[in-house]
Amino acid sequence: MNRTTENNIRSIYEKYKQENPKVRIRDAAKALKVTEAELVYSSENNLYLLPDFHNLLNELKELGYVMALTRNEYAVHERKGIYSKAGFHGTIGLVVNPDIDLRLFMKDWKFVFAVNENNRKSIQFFDRFGNAIHKVYLTEKSSVEAYENLLDKFQTDQPDHLSIEIQIPLKELPLETEKFDAKEFHQEWKDLQDTHDFMGILKKHGLSRIQAMQNAPSGFTMEIPRSKIESILNLVSSLKTEIMVFVGNSSCLQIHTGLAQRIVRTGPWINILDEEFNLHLNDQAIHSLWIVKKPTNLGLVHSVEAFDDQGNLIIQFFGKRKPSIPESEDWRLLVQSLTETL
Template structure:
């Protein structure tokens, strides 16, 4: 597991990280990018670091399913899942999980108290227990990365978390390999999905989780496939739609789903939102127990999607980046009552459209 870099290289990475922290840089991802390494490589460089180091990491055994089954013992934590344009943070408790399998989907599904996750551990490659010293004391977390060193999922301990359970979990899953570094590997190949297969999967969608997971699994083809659906099923709206929807949902007290993630993890918020704030390019929801951060400048297209669903048709706003990968999905909470569902449908119809360019040659896809 150790990278071919020498010990001096890891010492330099640790020193540069400390300098960046002292300069006020807060996000590991941005610090790693400035150093031209992956975030996972930044964390792995701190495996075996001395006790006095600013950050220390312990490599975990890749027994992801067993490890995840033990996360409920930690009590209240903050779960964080992100992609390049969106960060989704949710406070709550993990729970026992169940496997979910359909014709096109094999994932693990976990609904805890406030933490709602749909993960596919086949894309998980590296895991670490991380301790970082700061002004408020030691911040402890568990962090998981794909083969390239890109973050898949993280959880951070809070004051209410069970520290002894965390320490027991780290001891139980500590890997015998505690050398620093990681060797980037090729990402797991995802079989290409053609339009006909997409339509089959589309008909099997039961709820907003399934829709998000399908659009994440088809990688950069999701927005292309939507272009070839009938206008009643998918219509492109202007890039201001995300801001409009979140502000309206907050003002009207609508209970909604907000899902975001990556190919290895989908994280959901379910309920009303309150505080919607714009800060530079970031569109934020800053609520107690739930934070969302979306880079508006990285939204390349926005779509209102209407899906058959298990309990009848539901509509969602789906955001894509320039590569056609899903950034986030916002939908109504179907369990909240007919009045809110009606308000949501009306909101979807008020969103300003982008003039569509459609093709009738479905067979060519």
């Protein structure tokens, strides 16, 4: 996108916002058939920053108490807290503390902006296709001085154009049953010692996650009605069960660990509206919902996993656990209760 195009997009976007004052930028980008990064870039209020992601991520802790936001098409995960130092191994990054807990898959990261939306300040990361990856919003407790220092440190020449690559949607390939060794796959699932090894098994057998649900060993997955999502959250709230909520996109996974207390329905969205954690989940977009069991060296781990009609993972729920601590019995009993009414 060059400057002429940028000016055109800016005027079209401003007109669209006047006609649709409550529109969110992601929805406006879809309606205008541009990317969210292009809309951000077109605004004179926003600043393109040097995409030195490792160093910039490690500066976020200086901002103090902020709100981290990661989303996909049907789920938005918002968690308040303070960033800790990020760790990197190749294209994988980690930010791990009780509040801000992220897994960063950085091969497609390309752009970063300082964004000012009606004086609401944030740092926003985008991939090479112009999709939003992760956003960090200042709160009333954040350090505005540290934010300004960060902008000074990472400010760079504003590019004449934003080079956005065309994203070709990946189509899920049909399972090659003649090559798929179900017996071997089932045994490897049963022999799991760590849930982190699950993706390696899928890769070995050429399975997507939804194909794994459909071809799991007997008793290790169960499809349940999508309406159970609201039941799960209401049970978690009433029983004060601590859970883990995973929401991600292709470049970032964000995790909340703790309670989910205030559950509110707004149209197609089921929401958690707590002081430090908000979730917005369009459960009407869930095509299939699964209870999943994975063995570990500390016993079974149960998750509830939701997929859209394209087989994309929308959200996962786990019971609170740590590497050296088994899954909570409260969560296990809660999941078991879901199956008793089927």
